[in-house]
Amino acid sequence: MEKIVELGLLYDFYGELLTARQKEILESFILDDLSLSEIGELYSVSRQGVHDMIRRSTVTLRGYEEKLKLVEKFMSIKEKAAQIDSLLRNRQGEDIDKVKEISREILQEL
Amino acid sequence: MEKIVELGLLYDFYGELLTARQKEILESFILDDLSLSEIGELYSVSRQGVHDMIRRSTVTLRGYEEKLKLVEKFMSIKEKAAQIDSLLRNRQGEDIDKVKEISREILQEL
Numbered sequence: 001m002e003k004i005v006e007l008g009l010l011y012d013f014y015g016e017l018l019t020a021r022q023k024e025i026l027e028s029f030i031l032d033d034l035s036l037s038e039i040g041e042l043y044s045v046s047r048q049g050v051h052d053m054i055r056r057s058t059v060t061l062r063g064y065e066e067k068l069k070l071v072e073k074f075m076s077i078k079e080k081a082a083q084i085d086s087l088l089r090n091r092q093g094e095d096i097d098k099v100k101e102i103s104r105e106i107l108q109e110l
Numbered sequence: 111m112e113k114i115v116e117l118g119l120l121y122d123f124y125g126e127l128l129t130a131r132q133k134e135i136l137e138s139f140i141l142d143d144l145s146l147s148e149i150g151e152l153y154s155v156s157r158q159g160v161h162d163m164i165r166r167s168t169v170t171l172r173g174y175e176e177k178l179k180l181v182e183k184f185m186s187i188k189e190k191a192a193q194i195d196s197l198l199r200n201r202q203g204e205d206i207d208k209v210k211e212i213s214r215e216i217l218q219e220l
Contacts, residue, residue, distance in 0.1 A: 013178070013180070014178065016177040016178055017174075017177060017178070064127075067126040067127060068123070068124065068126055068127070070123070070180055077187060077216050080212045080213075080215055080216050081216070083208075083212055084194065084209050084212050084213065087205045087208055087209050087212075088205065088209060091205065091206075095197045095198065095201065096201075098193075098197055099194050099197050099198060099209065102190045102193055102194050102197075103190075103194065105190055106187050106190050106191070106216075
């Protein structure tokens with residue numbers, strides 16, 4: 001998995017367990033797509049300081065996933081919901097439409 | 111939700127974040143269904159000590175759910191997978207059977 005995608009996923013799941021400061025910095029990096037230097041300027045931290053904070057936060061988030069495996073579980077469910085949607089693509093009927101709607105709801109929750 | 115059911119769910123999701131000791135005691139309580147006195151004897155702790163440990167572990171686990179809301183999310187998906195299964199109950203066909211199989215797989219993962 002691409003590193004930034006992995007970090008985004010981990011942050012989605014476990015971000016609330018980080019400190020307020022770690023969250024600010026990671027959000028600037030992942031969501032606002034700022035560079036390390038830009039983040040450093042924003043929070044008056046050196047570029048190297050920002051780099052270290054992101055590295056440490058990543059280690060923390062990976063530690064949670066290693067123990068809980070909830071991202072892995074969710075990804076597997078997401079794949080299954082996509083399969084359901086795909087299997088019913090060419091089918092019609094009131095029930096089937098309802099099933100498609102539900103499988104899309106599952107996809108949106110993940 | 112019944113308290114023991116809630117505790118079991120929270121333990122399923124976040125149990126790995128507890129200490130080894132907390133895990134032992136909670137498993138004796140939730141999975142082995144031992145009484146506080148029985149657990150106390152097993153680990154040479156007073157009945158009150160066991161009670162306190164379970165209470166504190168419960169507070170810790172609830173704290174994780176308050177922040178992460180992953181049990182809530184999973185329960186919502188579980189309900190949706192059950193709806194899919196139910197909607198297709200009286201339908202047949204190769205694709206439909208596959209969809210039913212997948213929705214049951216989702217249910218088993220949760």
